[in-house]
Amino acid sequence: MLRISEKRLVLFSGLAVMLLAGWLYWRTLRLPLIYDTLLHIRIVGGLNFASVWLPTEAFGFYRPMTFFPMLVINSLFDGYPAWLLHGNNILQHAANAGLLVWLSWRLWPNWRRAAAAGAIFAVIPFSYQAVSIYGHNVHPAMTGLVLLGLHGYLTAVSRPTSRKWWIITWFLFVVMVLTHETVVLFGGFAALVHLNYRPEALGKWLGSLRQKAWRALLRLPWLHFLLAGVLYLIIYQFLPISRAPQVEVTGTSLWLNFLYLLQAAVFPLAWFAHLLPNVSGVWVTLVSGGLVVAATGWLAWQRPNWRKPLLLAWGWWAGASVLIGLTLPTGYLLRGPRLLYLGGVGAALLWALLLDGIWPQVNSTLTPPALSLKGEGANSLPLSGGGLGRGLVWTAVLGFILITSGQFVQTKLDEYEQLTQPVPVMQQAHILNDAEILLINLPQWLDVPPNTYAVGVEFVTMLGDYLFVEELTSANLTGEHEAWAVSLPELQSSQAYAYGIQDQHEWPTAFNDRPRHIFITYFLADGPETHHTGYVLPRAALPPIAPPNSIAQFGVYNLTEAAAEACNGIVTVSSRWLADDTNIPDTTSIFAQVLDADGSLLTQADGPPLGIRPGLLAASPDDLLVDMRGMELVEGETAVPHTVLVGVYDFASGERSPATDATGQPLPDDAWRLPVANCR
Secondary structure, three states, X not given: OOOOOHHHHHHHHHHHHHHHHHHHHHHHHHOOOOOHHHHHHHHHOOOOOOHHHOOOOOOOOOOHHHHHHHHHHXXXXXXXXXXXXXXHHHHHHHHHHHHHHHHHHHHOOOHHHHHHHHHHHHHOHHHHHHHHOHHHOHHHHHHHHHHHHHHHHHHHHHOOOOOHHHHHHHHHHHHHHOOOHHHHHHHHHHHHHHHHHOOOHHHHHHHHHHOOOHHHHHOOHHHHHHHHHHHHHHHHOOOOOOOOXXXXXXXXXXXXXXXHHHHHHOHHHHHHHHHOOOOOHHHHHHHHHHHHHHHHHHHHHHOHHHHHHHHHHHXXXXXXXXXXXXXXXXXHHHXXXXXXXXXXXXXXXXXXXXXXXXXXXXXXXOOOOOOOOOOOOOXXXXXXXXXXXXXXXXXXXXXXXXXXXXXXHHHHHHHHHHHOOHXXXXXXXXXXXXXXXXXXXXXXXXXXXXXXXXXXXOXXXXXXXXXXXXXXXXXXXXXXXXXXXXXXXXHOOOOOOEEEEOOOOOOOOOOOOOOEEEEEEEEEOOEEEEEEEEEEEOOOOOOOOOOOOOOEEEOOEEEEEEEEEEEOOEEEEEEEEEEOOOOOOOOEEEEEEEEOOOOOEEEEEEEOHHHOOHHHHOOOOOOEEEEEEEEEOOOOOOOOOOEEEEEEEEOOOOOEOOOEEOOOOEOHHHOEEEEEEEOO
């Protein structure tokens, strides 16, 4: 029978979990640059390769390594390609999962435990914010540096005569200092890892402490990192920086912070909260925590050699949690699942250990039960049953964790795609480099109920009050565009989900010499949907346009051009209009009806030109209105679109405006007929 060595199994496991992490988040490559990424681009605009290493008042933290890579990318690509920034996040997350597999294997040579830890971390639900938005890259980056640093530390400990690895580890520590304040935790993590790598070290440490052998204690390598981290935090308090605008949230509830952080540790059980709507989420979290603590205690009692691994898992989670739970306002913490990314390493290790308590072990002569270097301990397990049964339970529980967590992440990515739809719609509109952009009801954030996890906010965000629509368009579109983001309540609707509007400007009334494109976000039952409704081409536009000739007259509007195209089940109608008056009633609307060859109605779309009532649009008779509207055919429709009728009517009375052609002859049905072309 072919036997595969455990080292190869670990290698395959590491590659598999990295592929899993990459597969889960590959969709983020299509996301635009949003949220804190825009803030970082703004800050980098005022930095250079010298000033980036200094504290900046524009940012509330000292994190030079947040901006240095962006300076490099901008110098190489003359901008910030979204695919490159998001790809960097995906690679870092995948690498972190692989590094965790390797760390688990080095501490406890058990490939199943290592694979489970890496896989759970790859799909851990609270990573969706940190990985999806490059502006939150500091969390995957810092976690990767910590894991790399611990690998360097282990190698240095195993080779005490080699200074090279101590130099490498201290170099990584310095990079951590320049990356994030959680560097203070590295010494504690190193102590826990050291304790698991050399279990006999605890007796030596305690002996030195009892004998007050301070010199021996001060020679402990992990203590040097711990003291260096504490010293850095003291120095940090005197740096010339102020709190960043996005964290100016008042009020801290340690109880809510604790519940939120506990929920992150017991997330596989906390997932059941959304299936129990009549049960308090607080109780679900507390009961889940109690069950996990009880299982941990039972394992520690049954298997003494598992106590240090369990201490590492809980200690990692506790260290990362205490740091943010005591220092961050509750409102900020509960809206920032990205802050749980580092602590997710501890949660992944914890659940991998709990799962390992299920896996069947071969008999051993060791008494009491012991943990073998090959992962083969005694057969005294907290769970009873045969080997095959336990193996199936292990597989089922791990599969449940991976599927439910991965499904949650996919749901959040769906919401990110819905929320950020205005950006790809703008990118596909072929806007000239200097054209103006008017965004109506541009969503800031989206919160779709119900929560999967009871404690915290699970919304997705595109903009914040400290960000501007000009930054969104500048980062994601070519050229320089004057942009407005306005709220228009008459085009908003109440839905089962909650959303915020980027209400940044007053309605712009005056037109100048540039085209003005209009994008409207409608809030439908299935989520927000953004449409490019057309653009206004002023007569004074540059380069100048020839006065268009009317092909049909509809009372207050003259039609100068129209075309229709059917593609992938959507009929797109583009029509150009000139107003015949400046005082057009707000009840005036354009209609477009799609007919088949027999004249049967397939679909239609009504509404004022460009989707804006005439009194608000305030276009003059000299401004050409280019109206664009798409109509989706009913799914399963077999009839082929043949003709489109375009006309004008009053939606209050339902009466169509009399229509004539260029020669003054009445048009049948008071509508202009145009053929439907096929996809080009």
